[in-house]
Amino acid sequence: MPELPEVETVVRHLRPQLLGRTITGFTAPWPKVTAPAHPDAFAREVVGRTIGGVRRRGKFILLQLDRGHIHLHLRMTGRLVLASPGDEGDQRHVTAVVTLSDSHRLIFRDMRKFGRLGYLADLAPLEAKLGPEPLSPEFTAERFYQLLQGRRRQIKPLLLDQGFIAGLGNIYVDEALFAAGIHPRAEAASQSAAKAEALHRAIRHILQRSIEKNGTTIINFQYGTGSTGRFREDLRVFRREGEPCLVCSTPVVKIRVAQRGTHLCPTCQAI
DNA sequence: CAGAGCACCTGTGGGC
DNA sequence: TGCCCACAGGTGCTCT
Numbered sequence: 001m002p003e004l005p006e007v008e009t010v011v012r013h014l015r016p017q018l019l020g021r022t023i024t025g026f027t028a029p030w031p032k033v034t035a036p037a038h039p040d041a042f043a044r045e046v047v048g049r050t051i052g053g054v055r056r057r058g059k060f061i062l063l064q065l066d067r068g069h070i071h072l073h074l075r076m077t078g079r080l081v082l083a084s085p086g087d088e089g090d091q092r093h094v095t096a097v098v099t100l101s102d103s104h105r106l107i108f109r110d111m112r113k114f115g116r117l118g119y120l121a122d123l124a125p126l127e128a129k130l131g132p133e134p135l136s137p138e139f140t141a142e143r144f145y146q147l148l149q150g151r152r153r154q155i156k157p158l159l160l161d162q163g164f165i166a167g168l169g170n171i172y173v174d175e176a177l178f179a180a181g182i183h184p185r186a187e188a189a190s191q192s193a194a195k196a197e198a199l200h201r202a203i204r205h206i207l208q209r210s211i212e213k214n215g216t217t218i219i220n221f222q223y224g225t226g227s228t229g230r231f232r233e234d235l236r237v238f239r240r241e242g243e244p245c246l247v248c249s250t251p252v253v254k255i256r257v258a259q260r261g262t263h264l265c266p267t268c269q270a271i
Numbered sequence: 272c273a274g275a276g277c278a279c280c281t282g283t284g285g286g287c
Numbered sequence: 288t289g290c291c292c293a294c295a296g297g298t299g300c301t302c303t
Contacts, residue, residue, distance in 0.1 A: 003296055032279095059297080075297050077281080093281085112280045114297065153273060162298080169296050218296065219283085238296095259275075261294075278300080285293090 002074045004134070004167030005210035006221050006229060007059050010080055013223045015054040017082045018063065018106070022050045025099035030113055033095040037118055045119040046070060046098075057123075058130045058166030068121045072108070078115030079222060081107050089225070111220075130166040134203050139165075145196040148188045155191070156184035157258035159203075168203070171216055171238045174263045176202040178237045183271035184257045184264060209234060237263040 002010070023046050028039035045068065053064030061080070063070040074080070083089050085103040096108040096117060108115065120126060131147075132139045147165075151158055158164050159173045168176070177184050179202035182195060191199070215221055215229030218239060222228055236246050241254040245265035255262050 006296070073297085075279095076295070110280090111282070112295090112297095114279065151272095157274080160297090171296055216296070221296070259277095260297095273303105275303085276301085279298095281295100283293105283295090285291105287290090 002059060002078070002215070002221060003169030003172050004056070004059060004207055005172070005213075005231065006215035006223075007056050007061060007074065007167075008211050009215045009229065010074070010223045011054055011056045011061055014061075014080060014082060014106075017104075018051045018054050018100075020050065020052075021100040021102070021104065023047055023065075023098055024101060026097070027099075028096045030095035030110075032113070033108065033110075033116060034118060035116060039096075042117070042119055057126065057133070058162055059169070060126065060130075062123070068119055069123055070117060071120055071123075071126060072117040073115055074110070075112070075114035075116070077111040077220060079109045081109065081225060083107050129163055131162065131164045132166065134165055134167055135207055139200075139204075141197040141200040144200040145191075145193050148191055148196055151188040153188055154185045154257065155182060155188045155199075156260075156262060158188045160258065160260070165203075167207070170260050170262075171218070171235070172203070172206055172210070174238045175206050175236060178264060178269060179206065181268050183269045184255075184262050186271055237265060239263065 026043040026047060028034055031039050034042040049065035049067060051063050052066055055062050059073060061072040083105045093109045093111045094107060095110045095113060098106040100106060156173055159168050176199060180195060180199040182199060210216060210231040213230040216231040217228035218232060237252050240252045241263060242251050245252055245268060248267045250265055250267040252263055253266055
């Protein structure tokens with residue numbers, strides 16, 4: 001489900017609700033949610049700790065504790081909701097429950113059960129496997145162009161690789177490649193400096209705009225208690241197979257690239 | 272290193 | 288109507 005803008009939306013929504021609260025308990029109706037750690041081991045690390053920061057790194061949600069961090073990944077269908085005391089809410093697919101001071105509960109619901117959370121004393125191992133943040137000041141067009149050099153992979157799977165750049169997923173990669181006029185199967189290193197700059201600009205612009213609209217709801221992304229993202233109305237190729245390209249009217253096509261459904265305009269994104 | 276295939280899960284929608 | 292298959296905002300592993 002969530003890519004960078006959706007995770008950012010969740011983080012912004014949860015931050016004021018979680019800051020300063022202390023963790024008083026943890027249960028895992030789906031014990032694999034803490035894999036590879038055992039739920040009891042996770043609980044021992046976090047119960048009694050206070051949440052001093054809530055932020056995003058790539059598609060990870062990080063809860064900074066007074067000792068160590070909780071990292072949380074929603075994968076495809078994960079949702080986080082803060083429930084007040086007595087607030088039942090939808091009990092389906094609950095994989096984890098973090099009990100907080102004042103009896104509030106941070107509830108992790110996840111239909112497909114791919115989502116995970118864990119404890120890290122030190123964030124270095126997480127940082128080591130993540131590329132730059134696309135919205136950070138350090139992520140310049142020049143740096144992006146340099147990163148592409150020597151990469152013989154197809155551009156789409158490279159952009160989906162969290163170790164190359166952190167936070168992009170299937171929606172925003174398709175949208176950014178369309179905006180930059182680049183075919184998803186094009187070789188990364190073959191892009192000109194001008195194309196690389198156009199792609200850099202598209203990535204940042206699209207992510208920023210989507211964050212302003214609280215992300216994209218296609219099937220079931222929600223934050224808070226049922227709010228949905230509005231960036232869907234801005235999508236130009238994703239899930240628009242057969243509809244006319246908004247630039248040239250050529251029908252948008254759907255192909256498969258790196259085992260992922262991939263949308264593009266065959267005219268605007270000639271290989 | 273790059274890419275394919277598959278595994279992890281459950282629900283939904285299309286075709287017959 | 289019901290069944291079966293393909294597919295889904297993600298990632299990690301194995302194998303070629």
